[in-house]
Amino acid sequence: MAVLQMAREKRSCPRASETQQNNSEKKGKVDGESAARDKRAITVTVDPEVLECDVCFGPLTPPLYQCMRRGHITCSTCVAEMGQECQWCRAPEATTTRCRAMEHFLAALAVPCSFNHKGCAAMVPYGEREAHEAACAHSPCYCPIRGCSSSPYSGVSLVEHLERKHPEIGRTRVDRTTLSPLRMCHGEPARLVYLAGDDRDRAVFLLAVDRSEAPRGWSLWMVRLKAEEEEEEDKGELRYKIMVAANGGVLSLVGETESVGRLTAPYRASSFLFVPGAMLDAPPEAEGLLVFVELK
Ligand SMILES: [Zn+2]
Ligand SMILES: [Zn+2]
Ligand SMILES: [Zn+2]
Ligand SMILES: [Zn+2]
Missing domain, CATH: 3.30.40 (Herpes Virus-1)
Incomplete structure (x- = not known):
């Protein structure tokens, strides 16, 4: 039931007047x-x-x-x-x-x-x-971080979830239109990237690193984290660049930041940069993975 x-x-019929x-x-x-x-x-x-x-x-x-x-x-x-x-x-x-x-x-x-x-x-x-x-803020939402033990979660925005439930995720502030180096530690699943000089909540980006064994390598993708109250048409106008220097040359991915808010289904990145383990000089297990990021 x-x-x-x-x-x-109980209503009376409206009169013509x-x-x-x-x-x-x-x-x-x-x-x-x-x-x-x-x-x-x-x-x-x-x-x-x-x-x-x-x-x-x-x-x-x-x-x-x-x-x-x-x-x-x-x-x-x-x-x-x-x-x-x-x-x-x-x-x-x-x-x-x-x-x-x-x-x-x-x-x-x-x-x-x-x-x-x-x-x-x-x-x-x-x-x-x-x-x-x-x-609804209380509907179950999926966390884009692989293996998140709190997913699905509810009652908070994605940004709040990432900030509260993922102490292993570091934070980095970058300048707009500057290629900034960012060393991802071994086991660090993602990095919250803030734009310097932009104190609005919307200027928060997530750089995620998904490790895989077969083929052995690292998939990097970046999204803009949408604020809860943001209008649907208020799309992210920023472009991003992810770059990794490897022994076979430079690998890079350029694109427009996809805005991600409430995920009602598990997230799959639409585009990502795959870095094969064989192309790295030093194993990331020891020194981490050096990634360059630019937002403009
Ligand atoms: Zn009938
Ligand atoms: Zn019907
Ligand atoms: Zn509701
Ligand atoms: Zn999570």
């Missing part, structure tokens, strides 16, 4: 109404099946359609794909028609976030639950 909160209200109000007056009324609704909300338990499409069993999201024969409720996706005839009844008289009553019912529902057992107390409108949970 799902626990739902419903707005309970009331519909002439200007937009700002309307907004004031809507705000007032929702405040009144919050006070009058009741909590009910419901069989989740009544909130599912009778055809595809997906969550009901408006617009909704109702079968004229037996009242089967169908989502708009199913109607668009299979036509107006009810897929349960499959009879000529069982056409579907828009079901605004069910739409109004769903619009008045608030449901608890699925991660309430992780500490999220939010009650969200039924239709917005998926969007809320995708961005």
